[in-house]
Amino acid sequence: MDQSDMKDYFDAVAPHRLKWKKRNKYYHSLLEKYYQHLIPEGKKVIELGCGTGELLAAVKPSYGVGIDFSKNMIELAKKQFPDLEFFVMDIEQLSMNQKFDYIIISDLLCSLHDVQVAIGKLHLISHPKTRIIISNYNYLWEPVLRTGEKLGIKAKQPAANWLSSMDIENILELENFEIIGIKRKILCPKFVPFISAFLNIVIANLPLLNRLNLVNFIIAREKEFVKTDASVSIVIPARNEKGNIEDAVIRIPCFGTSQEIIFIEGNSSDGTYDEMLRVKEKYFNKNIIVMKQSAIGKGNAVREAFDIATGQILMILDADLTVPPEDLPKFYYALINNKADFVNGCRLVYPMEKQAMRFLNLAANKFFSLLFSYLLSQRLKDTLCGTKVLYSEDYVEIKSNRHYFGDFDPFGDFDLLFGAAKLNLKIVDVIIRYKERQYGTTQISRFKHGWLLFRMSLFAARKLKFF
Numbered sequence: 001m002d003q004s005d006m007k008d009y010f011d012a013v014a015p016h017r018l019k020w021k022k023r024n025k026y027y028h029s030l031l032e033k034y035y036q037h038l039i040p041e042g043k044k045v046i047e048l049g050c051g052t053g054e055l056l057a058a059v060k061p062s063y064g065v066g067i068d069f070s071k072n073m074i075e076l077a078k079k080q081f082p083d084l085e086f087f088v089m090d091i092e093q094l095s096m097n098q099k100f101d102y103i104i105i106s107d108l109l110c111s112l113h114d115v116q117v118a119i120g121k122l123h124l125i126s127h128p129k130t131r132i133i134i135s136n137y138n139y140l141w142e143p144v145l146r147t148g149e150k151l152g153i154k155a156k157q158p159a160a161n162w163l164s165s166m167d168i169e170n171i172l173e174l175e176n177f178e179i180i181g182i183k184r185k186i187l188c189p190k191f192v193p194f195i196s197a198f199l200n201i202v203i204a205n206l207p208l209l210n211r212l213n214l215v216n217f218i219i220a221r222e223k224e225f226v227k228t229d230a231s232v233s234i235v236i237p238a239r240n241e242k243g244n245i246e247d248a249v250i251r252i253p254c255f256g257t258s259q260e261i262i263f264i265e266g267n268s269s270d271g272t273y274d275e276m277l278r279v280k281e282k283y284f285n286k287n288i289i290v291m292k293q294s295a296i297g298k299g300n301a302v303r304e305a306f307d308i309a310t311g312q313i314l315m316i317l318d319a320d321l322t323v324p325p326e327d328l329p330k331f332y333y334a335l336i337n338n339k340a341d342f343v344n345g346c347r348l349v350y351p352m353e354k355q356a357m358r359f360l361n362l363a364a365n366k367f368f369s370l371l372f373s374y375l376l377s378q379r380l381k382d383t384l385c386g387t388k389v390l391y392s393e394d395y396v397e398i399k400s401n402r403h404y405f406g407d408f409d410p411f412g413d414f415d416l417l418f419g420a421a422k423l424n425l426k427i428v429d430v431i432i433r434y435k436e437r438q439y440g441t442t443q444i445s446r447f448k449h450g451w452l453l454f455r456m457s458l459f460a461a462r463k464l465k466f467f
Contacts, residue, residue: 187212255328348366
């Protein structure tokens, strides 16, 4: 079937579209729920191949545009959703130059004449922070869906392109896009009391078994990016770290257009706060800020320091200096060279100094890295490294969406990682050599804090996977 025949087909089936959507209401409600989970409310969103517009309306955009090459589909969409904009347009001949925060491509690739041409057109409507969300059917389901069409329980479709996730990744790569993550959902597209909920919430989210799910959600972003230097705020939370304060200032290299170092002290008993003030006065040529946190916990300290930070890039450096300050430029350049939106330190590759990390801590780190890679649908090798770097504008969004998870993390690491994953930020590890601390003692309680971290992981699993 050529492109004109395809257009005629969809024009003809437009009057029956709503009937089929009602007949498959459960599937479409699941699809809308997953898109609502992936796209925060109030964003500029465009849907390519929008049909009659229900999915676009469901994500509640601040400005929403739908495009479809079927005139009859667009007429129905305009009647249903007058507050959204709809245009008759062939995706493969896209001529818009507006930029959007999110681009939805739902069940569309199977109907395109030239998928690569269509993907290439996305540069016209995307900016470096745009997220492209592509949902497509799992190839394993082809015989099931074809059988459903013959039995009349699924709307008939013309001959389809069946693209695997690898096929889509290859096309994205050819057109200078890259995949951030793949989420696999919907094991049971028909409503069966109790059974469908169990299959879609529990079984569909289990490793390996999720390969059987009906829909792959592929999240991608632009690869091309103009490098620009940025100002940096380096936050150093410290409690009983008096002997490390001056070393931190001396050892931080020069990078970025400007730097500010924010020391935030948390109820120390060894004179850490007075040492911060002394160092600030001694190194008056550096932009050093000293403050006390209002509550307890590293998470609180980081948040209060981030709230006053003025840098375009925010960095966390633990005051124990087990992550060498000399490695901070690696994190900076990974960010400004667009290798990542969020950079996470990784201590688990190079050999460690003898007392740098105890065995149980190492085992827990490896366990949580596997768990987080599964939860976030992105590979992470060391989730508990204190050094994390991101753009301040992304942190503002993480903060504004914090209500989704709640204020549940006293350490701050999980709060940032979960928030970054919820916003579909690309997370990348930077490998560092983990050093033995030279002053003070660790403030981590292996069993107490390990149990708390595990509870937080279960909480996040319910929010990110089993919802």
